[in-house]
Amino acid sequence: MAPDPANPSPVIIDRDLLRARRRRALALGPTSFLLDRVAEDVADRLATVLRTFPCVVDLGTPTDALRRVLAHRDTVGTIVAADALVEPTAGRTGLAVAADEEALPFRDGSLDLVVSALSLHFVNDLPGTLVQICRALRPDGLFVAALLGGDTLSELRQAFAAAEAEIEDGISPRVLPFADLRDLGALLQRAGFALPVADVDRLTVRYASPIALMHDLRRMGAANPLVDRSRRPLRRATLARMLEIYGARFADPDGRVRATFEIVFLSGWAPHESQQQPLRPGSARTRLADALGTQERSAGEKAGG
Numbered sequence: 001m002a003p004d005p006a007n008p009s010p011v012i013i014d015r016d017l018l019r020a021r022r023r024r025a026l027a028l029g030p031t032s033f034l035l036d037r038v039a040e041d042v043a044d045r046l047a048t049v050l051r052t053f054p055c056v057v058d059l060g061t062p063t064d065a066l067r068r069v070l071a072h073r074d075t076v077g078t079i080v081a082a083d084a085l086v087e088p089t090a091g092r093t094g095l096a097v098a099a100d101e102e103a104l105p106f107r108d109g110s111l112d113l114v115v116s117a118l119s120l121h122f123v124n125d126l127p128g129t130l131v132q133i134c135r136a137l138r139p140d141g142l143f144v145a146a147l148l149g150g151d152t153l154s155e156l157r158q159a160f161a162a163a164e165a166e167i168e169d170g171i172s173p174r175v176l177p178f179a180d181l182r183d184l185g186a187l188l189q190r191a192g193f194a195l196p197v198a199d200v201d202r203l204t205v206r207y208a209s210p211i212a213l214m215h216d217l218r219r220m221g222a223a224n225p226l227v228d229r230s231r232r233p234l235r236r237a238t239l240a241r242m243l244e245i246y247g248a249r250f251a252d253p254d255g256r257v258r259a260t261f262e263i264v265f266l267s268g269w270a271p272h273e274s275q276q277q278p279l280r281p282g283s284a285r286t287r288l289a290d291a292l293g294t295q296e297r298s299a300g301e302k303a304g305g
Helices: 015-028 033-047 065-070 126-136 154-167 181-190 212-219 236-252 289-291
Strands: 053-059 076-083 096-097 113-116 137-146 192-209 258-267
Touching: 015 212, 033 065, 033 076, 033 137, 033 192, 033 258, 053 065, 065 076, 065 113, 113 126, 126 137, 126 181, 154 212, 154 236, 154 258, 181 192, 181 258, 192 212, 212 236, 212 258, 236 258
Parallel strands: 053 076, 053 113, 076 096, 113 137
Antiparallel strands: 137 258, 192 258
16 A cells, blocks of 8 residues: 555655665675664564464565574564565565565555564655554554664764864754654554554664764665755865764773664554453442552542541
8 A cells, every 4th residue: 555645744765865775785795783683682572472473574674684583483484575675685585575665565464474673764654654564464463673763873963963063054964863762652553553562772882983883884774865965075074073073972981982773662463352452441340549558539638638
């Protein structure tokens, strides 16, 4: 189901540029430590679910890291990679379909499990994508994803902003504005998922220099994909000042600098009548006052009266 043309989402991310940079990262040899860790975490979360999933879609995960981990699980059946860049990865772990996260090709109620690792923060219409995922799941099907959250690369963002404020005519967006935990949890509810859960893990990675961090981001295919990015070449003076500020604010005593990656994990179920339902208001059989061992008073009654 394609996004509604009558209610277009703002285009923040240049997805054509993003795909080009992902192709470049694949050609260079991707930096995979973050994705490998997240794939293991997603798989561990699935291991606690006592269910089998005959038909699974891995949506947009940049490499086959998640599929490699899940392929060894007895509870997981056929895994289909759904990604716009299927050509470089299709032959590695089996089935693949060319698909954009913003326009899923799956019919309603056809999938048992949808997983995604470090992809959905690059979607312009995340609410629309979540709605499509929920519809594609069979009743009581499961969605589990990991995406970057609001504090990711906060050090790089602050250092660039401070340097540009000193040297340039103004500040240009150089780091993607990632959503925070509360907003992402609310989006799950809006999309129609039952029993939604959102939690966060923070990872601090240390680098020899901010340049080493920027090289890693390039090999992740995650360099600045914003539509409103500056088209002017980065001035040497600005870069030099950014490196100074980053080192002054975010270096450890040994000279290495810190970079924060905030990983938000989302999960939710397609609604089904067998799922636990909230109680109706007024249906409780035990009074709160009895459970707390205290005396119940009416709203207008004063304490000690």
